Amino acid sequence: MRRHKGALPTAFGCLEKFMNKKREGDNFRVKPQLLPKVPTKIKGLDEVLNGGLPEGRLTIVSGGPGAGKTIFGLELLVRGIEAGNPAVFISFEESGKAMRQNALSMGWDLSKIEKNDKLALITPEIDFDAVSSGEFHIDGLCAILEGQARRINAKIIVIDAVDMLMRLYNTPERARSQFVTLNRWLVKQNLTAVMTVKETEDAHTVYDYLDFMADCVIKLDQRVHEQVTTRRLHVTKYRGSDFSNREHPFVITRQGIVVMPLTSLDLVQQSIGKLISSSNEKLDVVLGGGFRKGSSVLISGPSGSGKTTLAFMLSEGAAKRGERVLYLSFEQSELSLSSEMKSVGFDLQSQIENGNLRIVPVMPESMGMEEHLYSIIFKIEDYKPDHVVLDAISATDRIGSSQAALDFLIRLYHVAKKRNITCIYTNQTISSKKDELIISGVGISSLVDTAILLNYFRDNDRIGRSVLVLKSRGTRHSDRYHEFRITDEGIVIVDSANN
Amino acid sequence: MNNFAEQQESNPQNHHYTFTLFVIKSGANSERAKENLENHCDKWLQGRYDIKVVDVVEDFQTALKHNILLTPSVLVTGSGLKKVIHGDLSDSRKFAEALNLYNEKDE
Numbered sequence: 001m002r003r004h005k006g007a008l009p010t011a012f013g014c015l016e017k018f019m020n021k022k023r024e025g026d027n028f029r030v031k032p033q034l035l036p037k038v039p040t041k042i043k044g045l046d047e048v049l050n051g052g053l054p055e056g057r058l059t060i061v062s063g064g065p066g067a068g069k070t071i072f073g074l075e076l077l078v079r080g081i082e083a084g085n086p087a088v089f090i091s092f093e094e095s096g097k098a099m100r101q102n103a104l105s106m107g108w109d110l111s112k113i114e115k116n117d118k119l120a121l122i123t124p125e126i127d128f129d130a131v132s133s134g135e136f137h138i139d140g141l142c143a144i145l146e147g148q149a150r151r152i153n154a155k156i157i158v159i160d161a162v163d164m165l166m167r168l169y170n171t172p173e174r175a176r177s178q179f180v181t182l183n184r185w186l187v188k189q190n191l192t193a194v195m196t197v198k199e200t201e202d203a204h205t206v207y208d209y210l211d212f213m214a215d216c217v218i219k220l221d222q223r224v225h226e227q228v229t230t231r232r233l234h235v236t237k238y239r240g241s242d243f244s245n246r247e248h249p250f251v252i253t254r255q256g257i258v259v260m261p262l263t264s265l266d267l268v269q270q271s272i273g274k275l276i277s278s279s280n281e282k283l284d285v286v287l288g289g290g291f292r293k294g295s296s297v298l299i300s301g302p303s304g305s306g307k308t309t310l311a312f313m314l315s316e317g318a319a320k321r322g323e324r325v326l327y328l329s330f331e332q333s334e335l336s337l338s339s340e341m342k343s344v345g346f347d348l349q350s351q352i353e354n355g356n357l358r359i360v361p362v363m364p365e366s367m368g369m370e371e372h373l374y375s376i377i378f379k380i381e382d383y384k385p386d387h388v389v390l391d392a393i394s395a396t397d398r399i400g401s402s403q404a405a406l407d408f409l410i411r412l413y414h415v416a417k418k419r420n421i422t423c424i425y426t427n428q429t430i431s432s433k434k435d436e437l438i439i440s441g442v443g444i445s446s447l448v449d450t451a452i453l454l455n456y457f458r459d460n461d462r463i464g465r466s467v468l469v470l471k472s473r474g475t476r477h478s479d480r481y482h483e484f485r486i487t488d489e490g491i492v493i494v495d496s497a498n499n
Numbered sequence: 500m501n502n503f504a505e506q507q508e509s510n511p512q513n514h515h516y517t518f519t520l521f522v523i524k525s526g527a528n529s530e531r532a533k534e535n536l537e538n539h540c541d542k543w544l545q546g547r548y549d550i551k552v553v554d555v556v557e558d559f560q561t562a563l564k565h566n567i568l569l570t571p572s573v574l575v576t577g578s579g580l581k582k583v584i585h586g587d588l589s590d591s592r593k594f595a596e597a598l599n600l601y602n603e604k605d606e
Contacts, residue, residue, distance in 0.1 A: 124566040127583050131597040134535070134589035139523045140555045140562055140570035147559035168569065168585070 035240045038192050041079035044259030048235055048244045054215045056190040058183055062197040063220030068231060068252055069196040070094065070102070072220065073158040075256045076194060078108045081118045085155035088120045088148050093161035096123040106256060120148040126164055138178040142185040149189060157186065159195045176209055183213055215239040230368050233259055249370040260373055260411055273420065279317025282493035286467065286482055288475030291450045294420040295473065296413060300427045301454030306465060306486050307426040309344055310454070311389050313491055314424055316346045318387050319356035326385035327359045328376065330395035334359040345489045358383055364398035369408045377415055387422040394428040413447050449473040516548045516577040521567045524554040528587040532571035535588035543600050
């Protein structure tokens with residue numbers, strides 16, 4: 001037992017003791033603990049969800065017909081099972097046979113995982129001719145799900161087309177109370193649950209409360225604009241977690257869903273790379289030493305001003321140093337580019353042959369924005385280039401709208417930045433005096449590190465070509481116009497570039 | 500429709516029915532549903548019925564086989580009829596209608 005030194009504790013000592021006691025009891029503040037999450041393993045989705053779906057809680061996936069809800073649910077469970085989490089899949093819309101066929105088309109053999117008790121696929125037919133007499137509850141369904149979940153020790157449950165089930169209830173209030181029952185049951189079972197709901201024009205009045213009930217809400221959407229289909233994924237709610245609250249494009253490929261996220265993380269990744277030579281001594285002087293690795297370089301100018309020639313000079317120089325260049329040509333075929341470049345002294349063929357240059361012709365009209373982006377990302381991941389050339393970004397408008405083009409460029413920009421890939425864009429400006437200083441028609445100028453402007457000028461009875469470095473981050477570049485010529489040996493800067 | 504079938508249709512007194520009642524035994528309305536079912540059967544189908552009760556918690560497979568997701572529900576079979584009635588059967592008229600018994604008794 002502790003004793004005080006004095007005969008009586010001082011008033012101050014008393015107070016201090018009291019305060020200390022209080023502080024102990026009040027000590028409930030701890031470091032915030034994040035909700036446990038289950039990675040979906042769907043490409044790009046975990047980045048948007050900042051880790052995955054809320055573990056042991058309910059996620060709602062809603063969208064119109066054909067938005068990709070069922071595939072989403074299917075892929076979620078397939079990847080979940082691959083990660084060692086058995087799953088129950090119940091669909092109120094499709095037959096078991098149709099579901100197995102859909103899965104097979106993605107390369108997933110459900111019957112195999114059913115046989116070894118990793119998946120319980122339940123596809124009840126809802127009897128819409130049934131008669132109602134008095135009160136009934138969803139408990140029967142819960143008992144069925146519980147039985148199946150126990151049998152395979154399920155961790156994940158996907159409830160597909162839950163709106164079909166809810167049609168059995170004649171009032172929204174009853175449907176709602178049944179959803180509450182179902183959700184309570186799910187939480188009690190500690191199952192990571194995903195419910196897909198069909199969104200129709202009037203459905204939001206009936207199913208809006210689902211969004212309140214769920215911990216995470218994902219909306220899928222499919223739009224058709226000028227015959228080009230675009231798919232979007234939007235996380236509108238995630239209780240207790242950060243998430244990327246914007247629309248992300250996604251595609252459904254033969255390997256499954258691929259989300260192409262633009263997260264805030266990408267935006268801060270702006271480091272200054274080492275200087276790379278433009279492989280033209282005089283141009284290097286104009287540029288203040290060259291351009292930076294991992295930066296984005298925009299070459300702007302009217303038709304015939306030498307943009308592609310310059311882009312090729314940079315590409316060939318890089319390839320000769322042993323760096324890899326992916327050249328995306330929106331305007332010309334590989335063959336026509338190659339012969340054109342030969343005429344100005346660039347030998348592309350040998351760089352293609354030694355594997356340092358890959359030319360990919362891209363038809364803007366052939367696909368939607370996501371498909372283009374996906375196919376380019378795929379090529380980048382496959383080829384692992386140091387530099388990507390986009391000739392010309394002015395053609396990306398033809399993907400759909402100028403908004404789609406901008407989206408496409410911004411996403412590609414982030415993909416490149418993340419991998420420290422230098423991006424070289426060419427952009428055709430329409431010749432007019434006012435346009436002289438408009439470096440980009442598609443609105444990416446703020447993302448560009450180095451802006452090079454090419455133009456014509458009249459010199460008595462001839463046309464001269466000029467180059468101006470409008471900006472170049474991280475270098476002390478020239479602020480003057482310089483004359484250049486395109487010769488058999490490539491680009492030659494004729495005037496002195498001394499500042 | 501031939502005459503025999505017509506006769507059968509208009510003469511439901513001859514029909515024999517099997518009722519499979521799906522309940523959650525521990526559920527509040529499971530007893531009520533059973534009582535209501537027995538009462539209706541006594542009233543409309545003297546002796547011409549069997550009742551089986553399935554506890555979905557014990558035997559979810561049978562419920563699944565018959566696509567029974569809601570409880571209580573009763574599956575009525577017999578004389579070519581197959582019908583599902585959802586609910587605790589407190590609405591006797593709905594019950595009778597489902598079995599085409601209503602008009603007969605009412606008139």
